[in-house]
Amino acid sequence: MITIGIVDNDRFALPMLDMPLTDIPGPEICRRVRAASADIVVLGITAYSLDHYRQLAIDAGAQGLIAKSVTPKKELAEAMRNVLVRPFPGFPTTEQAHGSIVSASARRSRTLSKREREVLGLYADNYSTAEIAERLGIADSTVSVVVRHAKVKLDVATRSKAVRVFRALY
Structure with a gap:
């Protein structure tokens, strides 16, 4: 997990998750965060192809995905501000993602x-x-x-x- 984020009332309001982590992949961390809360906006980040991780990030409940190559601070800050206002195109809101993860998990864990x-x-x-x-x-x-x-x-x-x-x- 990248520990960069916007802090709001002593908690991360925008954790940025590295998608290809080896011990616990970013999508898994995102899914756990999303299952527990509809309040936290999650932004995925990867050095690999966005196409490779896009669907995984969406399925896990992230609100956006950016490339690590977005290194100019101005572009990164803009992406972070934008995702706090609304999800990136094609990504769910925090509430939609939370509901989807919770209901799907309940259905599938039984099946x-x-x-x-x-x-x-x-x-x-x-x-x-x-x-x-x-x-x-x-x-x-x-x-x-x-x-x-x-x-x-x-x-x-x-x-x-x-x-x-x-x-x-x-």
Whole structure:
């Protein structure tokens, strides 16, 4: 987490989250903040392609995403001021994101089995199908069946979308 932000009444009113953190990725931190509060505006920041992290940031409840290359202080300050007034185009408001994360989490936490959460979590940690099968002591085909069931429950068409939704919710 980048500890730059606008402080309001001794709390961060605008935390800026680095998307590709290794221990806890920015989208996961954002999802946790958003699940807990509809009051905090979250701005994602990345050195990588904005296209790569845009949907992850939206799904996690961020109000905007900027490139680290926006280093001139004037441009960064302008982006921070703008996101406090309204979300970037295509991003949800804090209230919309909070409601979406809370209701989706409640629905999905009841529907995904422990095994489905395990498998998607391992895919989210970049394990291959063979590595997941070996780690869990199951066949590769069983991993595929578990993913297929999770995709149906999450109402998504691809494994990568299932992992993205899983990351946003857990």
